[in-house]
Amino acid sequence: MNPCNQCPRACGTDRSQKPGLCLAGEEPLLAKIMLHQWEEPFLTGEGGSGALFFSGCNLRCVFCQNQTISHELKGRTCSKEELIDIMFRLKERRAVNINLVTAAHFTRQLVPVLREARARGLNLPVVWNSSGYESVESLRLLDGLIDVYLPDFKYMDPALALRYSRAEDYPAAARAAITEMVRQTGPLRFQDDLLMGGTVVRHLVLPGHADDSQSVLAWLATTFGHDIFLSIMNQYTPCGDLSAVPELNRRLTAAEYDEVVDYALALGIENALLQSEESQTLDYTPDFSVSEEGLSDASDAN
Template sequence: MFEAAYLRTLREGRFPEKIAAAKKMLSPCTVCPRECGVDRLGREKGFCGLTDKAMIASVHPHFGEESPLVGSGGSGTIFITSCNLRCVFCQNYEISHLMEGQEEDANQMGRHMLDLQRMGCHNINFVTPTHVVPQLLEAIHWAVENGLNVPIVYNTGGYDKVETLRLLEGVVDIYMPDLKFMDSRVSKELMDAHDYPEAVKAAIREMHRQVGDLEVNAQGIATRGLLVRHLVMPDDLASTRQAMRFLAELSSNTYVNIMNQYRPCGSAVRMPKVNRSVTRQEYAQALEIAQEEGISRLDERAPLRLRFF
C-alpha cells in the first residue's frame, strides 16, 4: 500500500531540521546553482527576484501532464512565480519572466495542497520550485500535519543543487526534471546558465539515488520515482543523443517524455537559431535516437502530442 515519503519524515520528527537547514541557505542565498549570495531573509532579491516569501501564479488540477501523473483526477498543479533559468523560449513567460503571481505564506500554500487533494488530484505538482525549496518545505510540513497524503511531484527545469535536493529526501516522492541542453555554449546563450549541463546531470543522479526508477500502481498512477522530460529543439540544439545516452547509463528503466511542443515564445522569435518549431522529421529522429541509446520507457501519450506548425 502506498505511503508518501513525507509521512515517515513527519513521524520521525525530521521536518524542523530540514526547514531550518533550508532557511539558512536563504541568507546568503545558496539555494540554487546561481548562488547569488543575497540576504533573502532580509527581503533582498537575487536572480529569481524573490525574497523570503514564495509567490504563486496559479493552482488547479492539470490534465495535460504526463500520463502517469494525470489519471482520472488530474495532477494538482501549483505554479511557482519566477524561475532560476532565463530560457528565451519559455512558454510560461508571464510567470517566469514577468513575475505574475502573489506572495503567500506556508499556511496559504498548504491549504492549496489540501484543496487539490480534496478535488481528487492524484498528486501535488510544484512547477519551477527550485528557488523556493525552503518555503516549500515549510508549507509541505503544515499540509502533512493537516492531512496531506498524496505524492509530491518536484517539477523542475533541472538547474538544481545537490545540497538542496538532499534536504528534499524523504519529502519528495516523484522528481520530474527537464534535461534541456548538454552543450554549455547553448545553455549559456539560450538560458543564461553555462554550467547547466553539469548541474542538471548531477541533480538527476541525486534524484534517482533518492527515489529510483518510476513506479506506478495498479491503476497506472505514479507513486514514486524519476520521470525526465526532454524537449526536442530545432537543429538538435538539445543534443538529444547525448541526453538519452546519459539517461540510459543512469538506468535502463528511466522513464522519459520526449516532447515535440517547442515553439518560439518570448524573445526566441527574434533569434534565428530558435525562431521556428520542430519538424515532424526532427521529432521522429529524436524518438529513434532514444530507442537506439537504450531508452525503452517513453511516455505513452507522446505520439499523441504531435503539434507541427
C-alpha cells in the same frame, strides 16, 4: 536562506531585502492553482494533477512559454498555512497528486510546508516539477518529502545552455541534480496506472539540435537504464522575441523528432513517452491571467 545559495547561481542575495537572480523575494510567490490535465498521463489520471505554479526562475530561457510568471512575476505571496490549505483543497477536488511547479528557488521555504502537510494527513504523492537547474544541497533537504521528481534535462552542450538559458553550467548541474533525485526516489513505482514514486525526465527537442538531444538521451540511458521514465517532447513552439536566436524561430520538423526517437529506440530505451506534432501549440500553456481554476476563493495581486 540569506545570503541565498539555494540554486547553482549561488547569487548571495539577501532575499528579505531584494530579489535574487531568480527574481523572487523571500516569501513563496504563487501564480496559479489548477487541476492540471496536460501533464504526462500517469501524473494526471482522471482527476488531474493538483498543480501549484510558483513565479520566478533562475534560468533565462529565450524560448520560455511562461514569461508572465518566470520573468514578470505574476502572482501573490502565500504563507505556510495558505499553502497547506491549498494542498488539502486540491485533495478534496480529487487531485491525484500535489504538483509543485518551478518551486526550486523556494526549496527551503517549502520544506516545513511539506513536513506539516504530511503531519496533518496529506497522503497524496508530491511531484517536484523543475527545470533541473538545482543544487544537490537543496535537493537533499527534500529527501523523504518528494515522491516523484519531474525535472527537465534541456542541454548536454554548455555552449547551448549559455546561448539559450544563460547558464553555461546547466549540463553539469542537471546531471548532478537528476542523479540525486534518482537516489532519493529509487525505481519507478506505479499503482493503477498512476505513478506513485520515481523520476521522470523531460527533454524538449529543439529545432536544429537533434545531436544534442541524442547526447542527453545517451547519458540518461547509460546512467539510469530502466529506473527512470523519459518524456521526449515534440512541443517546441516559437514565442516571444527570437531575433537574437533566429535558428529557433521555427517549429521542429517531423524528421528531426523522428531522428531523436529512432536514436532512443536504438539505445534500448523502453520507458518513454512520445508526443505528436499536434502538441506544437501554445494551447497547452496555462492561462496565468486567472490565478485559480476550478477552485473557490480565487485571489490574485501583482
